[in-house]
Amino acid sequence: xxxxxxxxxxxxxxxxxxxxxxxxxxxxxxxxxxxxxxxxxxxxxxxxxxxxxxxxxxxxxxxxxxxxxxxxxxxxxxxxxxxxxxxxxxxxxxxxxxxxxxxxxxxxxxxxxxxxxxxxxxxxxxxxxxxxxxxxxxxxxxxxxxxxxxxxxxxxxxxxxxxxxxxxxxxxxxxxxxxxxxxxxxxxxxxxxxxxxxxxxxxxxxxxxxxxxxxxxx
Ligand code: SAH
Numbered sequence: 001x002x003x004x005x006x007x008x009x010x011x012x013x014x015x016x017x018x019x020x021x022x023x024x025x026x027x028x029x030x031x032x033x034x035x036x037x038x039x040x041x042x043x044x045x046x047x048x049x050x051x052x053x054x055x056x057x058x059x060x061x062x063x064x065x066x067x068x069x070x071x072x073x074x075x076x077x078x079x080x081x082x083x084x085x086x087x088x089x090x091x092x093x094x095x096x097x098x099x100x101x102x103x104x105x106x107x108x109x110x111x112x113x114x115x116x117x118x119x120x121x122x123x124x125x126x127x128x129x130x131x132x133x134x135x136x137x138x139x140x141x142x143x144x145x146x147x148x149x150x151x152x153x154x155x156x157x158x159x160x161x162x163x164x165x166x167x168x169x170x171x172x173x174x175x176x177x178x179x180x181x182x183x184x185x186x187x188x189x190x191x192x193x194x195x196x197x198x199x200x201x202x203x204x205x206x207x208x209x210x211x212x213x214x215x216x217x218x
Contacts, residue, residue, distance in 0.1 A: 021073050089154045
């Protein structure tokens with residue numbers, strides 16, 4: 001397990017990616033700093049690790065993908081815009097990369113994944129990185145994780161056709177949810193803020209995500 005990386009996974013390669021994110025308009029220094037430090041090559045198969053610091057989505061098996069770094073940065077930045085977030089709910093753990101980024105910026109991260117084999121691998125990686133403030137559950141994220149109460153932030157990394165009502169209810173007042181919404185090929189990244197009375201919706205940009213699917217599988 002090479003945390004530091006060599007060659008195409010070296011610090012210099014990672015710095016180039018961060019530079020690219022800055023050029024694309026990512027401005028939150030907390031997010032840039034955490035992404036500079038987080039070894040993305042550990043979240044993909046070894047055969048793909050030489051591409052881990054390209055600004056591109058990568059396959060993680062089971063027909064799923066690790067999001068493009070720019071999207072991870074944009075979503076995290078949007079989530080943190082209100083200030084600091086203590087409790088975050090993530091739907092769609094996948095490789096655990098976005099989870100690792102969140103774990104370094106929030107007090108506690110609760111993350112849901114419907115495919116057990118992906119979740120198991122993500123758990124190992126987060127342990128290797130000593131990120132112990134992550135709680136995982138093998139569950140269908142459509143209904144969230146209501147037992148843990150309300151969240152300051154909710155980040156969804158797969159796209160439903162419409163925003164799930166159950167997730168809206170688990171957002172604390174003042175909290176925000178970042179979620180891709182819409183059918184394949186026509187998804188928009190949306191930021192929902194919970195107000196004292198009701199919700200405020202803002203469209204961020206067009207995106208491409210795998211669909212949010214019902215049910216759990218091994
Ligand atoms: N954030 C991930 C992206 C993974 S792709 C990463 O950084 O790697 C989206 C993930 O959402 C997939 O792993 C998929 O299995 C999961 N997913 C899809 N629908 C889901 C649902 N209803 N509940 C929980 N996870 C779901």
